[in-house]
Amino acid sequence: MKNWLKNYRWHIISWATFIIYEYVLVSLILKINAPILDYCIHYIINITLFYIHAELVLGKGLKPQKPVYLSIIVLTVFEVFLHTVFAYLADRSLSKTATFSVGKLTITDWKYMFVTVWRGIYFLLFSTAYYFIKSYIHQKQRTVELEKEAIEEVLKQKQITLELANAKNAYLKAQINPHFLFNTLTYIYNSTHKSEPRAAEAVRYLSKLMRYALECEHGPEIMPLEAEIRQVENLLLLSRIKQPDLFIDFNYDQKTESTEVMPLLLLSLTENMVKHGNLSQPEDPGKIIVKLQQGLFSIQTSNLINTGLNDTGFHTGLENIRQRLLHTYAEKAELSAGQKGKYFEVLITINLAGDTQ
Structure with missing residues (x-):
C-alpha cells in the first residue's frame, strides 16, 4: 500500500486538485448544485475512461x-x-432530469447526450496529452540512461587501453629483468x-625452475606435462640439497x-x-x-602432517589452484583436500575425455 501511494501520489494530488x-467552478460560479454521490460516480467513470485510453x-x-x-x-x-451509456445509466439511476420516452429521445435527452459526449472527448484529450507527456519523459530518461551507459563504456575502453599499455610495459620490463637475473645466476654458478x-648445483636447479615458471x-x-615432470624432479633435487632427509616417492605413468x-x-602441489x-x-x-x-x-x-610448523599460506595456495582449475576447466575439474588421520591428502581430477592430448 505504501509503495502504491508513493508511485501514484502525484496522480492523487492532481485529480484532487x-x-x-x-x-468550485460549478457550485460557486455557475450556481449548479448536485449531491456529492453524483460527483463521485461521474468522476469514477471519467477517471476510468482516462486511464483505459492512456494505458490500454x-x-x-x-x-x-x-x-x-x-x-x-x-x-x-x-x-x-x-x-x-454509463453516464446516462448513472444519471437514470440517480433520477436526474434526463428522461426516456417510449423509443424516442426528448430534447432534454439530446442536450444531455451532447454534453456527455463532449465530457467524454474532454477527458480523452486530457488522457492523450498525459500519454504523450509520459512517453516523452520516459524517452528522455531512457536517452539519459543510454548516454550514461555510452560514457561509462568509453571510460571503460579508456581504462582497458591504459591497462593494456601498462601490461605491455610490464611485459617488456619482465623480459629485461629475467635476462639480467639469469646472467647473474649463471655467473654465480x-x-x-x-x-x-652443492651451492652451484642449487643455483643451477633454481635457474631451471625460474626459467620454466x-x-x-x-x-x-x-x-x-613432460616439462613440468622434469621441473618437479629439479625441485626435489634442489630441496634435498637444503634438506637431505627429505623423502618423497614420485610416481607417474609414462603416457x-x-x-x-x-x-x-603439479609443481605447485609439490x-x-x-x-x-x-x-x-x-x-x-x-x-x-x-x-x-x-x-x-x-x-x-599425501604427506604426514607437520604439527610443529605454521601452515599459513598453504590453504591460500590450494585456493589459487582451485580458482585456476575453475577458470581453465570449469566443471570438468575437481579439487579435494583435507586431513585423513595423520596425513594431509590432495586429489585433483580433470576430465580430459574428448580433448586432444
Whole structure:
C-alpha cells in the first residue's frame, strides 16, 4: 500500500486538485448544485475512461514496433459510446432530469447526450496529452540512461587501453629483468661450481625452475606435462640439497608425459608439500601419484602432517589452484583436500575425455 501511494501520489494530488477546481467552478460560479454521490460516480467513470485510453488503447496501439492507428480510432469511438451509456445509466439511476420516452429521445435527452459526449472527448484529450507527456519523459530518461551507459563504456575502453599499455610495459620490463637475473645466476654458478659444488648445483636447479615458471607465465594455458615432470624432479633435487632427509616417492605413468594440462599445477602441489609437510620419515615418505585412466587425469598427494610448523599460506595456495582449475576447466575439474588421520591428502581430477592430448 505504501509503495502504491508513493508511485501514484502525484496522480492523487492532481485529480484532487482538478476535482476541487471543477466543484468550485460549478457550485460557486455557475450556481449548479448536485449531491456529492453524483460527483463521485461521474468522476469514477471519467477517471476510468482516462486511464483505459492512456494505458490500454494508446499504450498498446502506439507500440514502436507496429502502431495500429485504425484500431485506435475505432476503440476511441467505442470508448466515447460506452462513456455516454454509463453516464446516462448513472444519471437514470440517480433520477436526474434526463428522461426516456417510449423509443424516442426528448430534447432534454439530446442536450444531455451532447454534453456527455463532449465530457467524454474532454477527458480523452486530457488522457492523450498525459500519454504523450509520459512517453516523452520516459524517452528522455531512457536517452539519459543510454548516454550514461555510452560514457561509462568509453571510460571503460579508456581504462582497458591504459591497462593494456601498462601490461605491455610490464611485459617488456619482465623480459629485461629475467635476462639480467639469469646472467647473474649463471655467473654465480660458474664462480662456485668448483669451490662450492652443492651451492652451484642449487643455483643451477633454481635457474631451471625460474626459467620454466617464466615460460609458463607467458605461454599457453595448457602444455604437455613432460616439462613440468622434469621441473618437479629439479625441485626435489634442489630441496634435498637444503634438506637431505627429505623423502618423497614420485610416481607417474609414462603416457602422462604427453598429456596437455594446465601448467604449474603439479609443481605447485609439490612445492606446498615440501614447504608444509613432514617429509623426514623414510619409512613413511610423502607420495605424489600422477595417472591418466580412460581420459581422467589425476594428481594425488599425501604427506604426514607437520604439527610443529605454521601452515599459513598453504590453504591460500590450494585456493589459487582451485580458482585456476575453475577458470581453465570449469566443471570438468575437481579439487579435494583435507586431513585423513595423520596425513594431509590432495586429489585433483580433470576430465580430459574428448580433448586432444
